Amino acid sequence: MRKSSVPGRKNSAYLFLAPAASILLLVLMVPIFNTLRLSFFEWTMRALTEPPTFVGFRNFRELFGSANFQESIRVTITFSLSVVAIELLLGTVLALLLEGEFKGMRLFRTLFVLPIMIAPVVVGIMWRFMYHPSYGKINYFLGFIGLGPYGWLSNPDLALRSVIIADIWQWTPFVFLLVLAGLQGVPKDVMEAATVDGTNYFQTLLYIKLPFISAVLGITAVLRLIDSFRSLVVIYNMTGGGPGVSTEIMSIHLFKTAFTSQRLGLASAVAVILLLLIAVFASVFIRNSLKEERR
Amino acid sequence: MTFQTRRRISMSVKYVMIILWSALVLFPIYEMVSTSLKLPVDAFKLPPDWIFWPTLVNYREVLFESNFLRFFTNSVLVAVISTTVSVGFGAFAAYSLARWNFGGKKTAIAGILLLRMIPEVILAVPVFTMFNRIGFIDSGRTGLILVYIALNLPFNIWVLRTFIMELPYELEESAIIDGCTDVRVFTSIVLPLIGPGLAVASIFTFRIAWNEFILSLVLTNRFTRTLPVAVSLFLTDTGTEWGKITAIATVIALPAFIFTFAAAKSIIMGLTAGAVKG
Structure with a gap:
């Protein structure tokens, strides 16, 4: 590590940092600060040229009194917890079943990267087509076993489940790849010792593998939880948050408050609540990363 | 048994x-x-033709009947420029954070990790009002490019820093003793050695800039729009033209296909960065 106190040398640390730092400051940090500030103001899209009016905590009071916002909290919790739980379970089970090198594994892992790389807009379009009530292939296949047709995206009772399925399709591979990477870190000698001692599959799973990957699982859960707020693009292109508000997760509610209802102050209040949630989850992740730093 | x-x-x-x-x-x-790749009449046939003659008719229509080429050019420009700048500036900052100790370094690292978590939608309102005030939204693509540079910097800095920290310091040390400036040391010794890291950073930045929807929707007009926004507007305007919609969607997904099959290993490395000890 180069120290700033090396004699005769100028410290260039800040010089190297400056371009990135100034962009981060201007385009991320100042806007985030403005969001915090704006959440205490009333400002509409129609009167952008006029200065915002200070209203104290009125936006937050309005939010918590609003049935739509309460519903969007409920939808967010259902959506985020469902996708994280199911993806974690499915991804872990698949990783445990498929760990180890064998023929075809490389191609398989490659295929699994695909859904993660495809644009959320495209994922939304793909699934909207799959769910189409008359030409969608899901209803077509279900027809063979005498089920349906269902209005996957038009039935308010089904729509949230349908967008959850699309998210599971896109992000289970992410959990799978992370858990697989975590499993590769299980020390070989420990596994060998266990085999010599005659432990069976479930014993090694319960007492060696799962404890070993528990840290990875925790981090993966936090990352997925934070990223599930980003699923708005897929949902927006599948249902637009509807029917009614049945798939309107908080990030969609924020977007609609700002650009449909055109109330920028109120939307900023939603953003602040979202930021607080993220900060809570992110602090877990950051503490872990900084711990790695110290080692 | x-x-x-x-x-x-x-x-x-x-x-x-x-x-x-x-x-x-x-x-x-x-x-x-x-x-x-199907004619609209065949696309909705049930039972479907599992084997069919592909036709490019949808692609031809998209290419000639809409502003596809304009939006495609916008997407390419925005993605390429923001990737180049974001990875470049990211590498500079990563070098600083990997090789020096300075006041506020801990805070900077924690800040970078925190900024990486910010969802795009949070920025929609404040960035829109800011860019609207300074005229970025009507003037072109600068605003969108700036946002994509910023959004990807935290990840790029983080990934490139781990790559730099794994390099032996002796190489740089001897160059410094020989009288190289810090910038020379960085460009001619460090940069060539972190090629794989630069690849990971570039792929992930390109992915965000090429795929991003919500900020592009807010920060562009009908001339500066990128492909994801264009295809999404198709969806609401003409809900039944699935042939054209899937053609544009396939074009948007093309880089994803290419990256996945050309560089799956780099992508997996990037996905696991920070979550699994590498």
Whole structure:
């Protein structure tokens, strides 16, 4: 590590940092600060040229009194917890079943990267087509076993489940790849010792593998939880948050408050609540990363 | 049961799972691509023609009847410029954070990790009002490019820093003793050695800039729009033109296909960065 106190040398640390730092400051940090500030103001899209009016905590009071916002909290919790739980379970089970090198594994892992790389807009379009009530292939296949047709995206009772399925399709591979990477870190000698001692599959799973990957699982859960707020693009292109508000997760509610209802102050209040949630989850992740730093 | 038969059974279970799951992963993608290659009359036929003559008619229509080329050019420009700048500035900052100790370094690192978590939608309102005030939204693509540079910097700095920290310091040290400036040391010694890191950073930045929807929707007009916004507007305007929609969607997904098959290893490295000890 180069120290700033090396004699005769100028410290260039800040010089190297400056371009990135100034962009981060201007385009991320100042806007985030403005969001915090704006959440205490009333400002509409129609009167952008006029200065915002200070209203104290009125936006937050309005939010918590609003049935739509309460519903969007409920939808967010259902959506985020469902996708994280199911993806974690499915991804872990698949990783445990498929760990180890064998023929075809490389191609398989490659295929699994695909859904993660495809644009959320495209994922939304793909699934909207799959769910189409008359030409969608899901209803077509279900027809063979005498089920349906269902209005996957038009039935308010089904729509949230349908967008959850699309998210599971896109992000289970992410959990799978992370858990697989975590499993590769299980020390070989420990596994060998266990085999010599005659432990069976479930014993090694319960007492060696799962404890070993528990840290990875925790981090993966936090990352997925934070990223599930980003699923708005897929949902927006599948249902637009509807029917009614049945798939309107908080990030969609924020977007609609700002650009449909055109109330920028109120939307900023939603953003602040979202930021607080993220900060809570992110602090877990950051503490872990900084711990790695110290080692 | 002998060891051999047990092994054989476990292998067959593995392959059944793989085939099943690959089918589930690939089917929606297949549906999109195959619909884009069918005539509209054939696209909705049930039972579907599993074997068919592909036609490029949807692609031709998209190319000539809409502003596709304009939006495609916008997308390419925005993605290429923001990737170059974001990875470049990211590498500079990463070098600083990897090789020097300075006041506020801990805070900077924690800040970078925190900024990486910010969802795009949070920025929609404040960035829109800021860019609207200074006229960025009507003037072109600068605003969108700036946002994408910023959004990707935290990840790029983080990934490139780990790559730099793994380099032996002796190389740089001897260059410094020989009188190289810090910038020279960085450009001619460090940069060439972190090629794989630069690849990871570039792929992930390109992915965000090429795929991003919500900020592009807010920060562009009908001239500066990128492909994801263009295809989404198709969806609401003409809900039944699935041929054209899937054609544009396939074009948007093309870089994803290419990156996945050309650089799956780099992508997996990037996905696991920070979550799994590498």
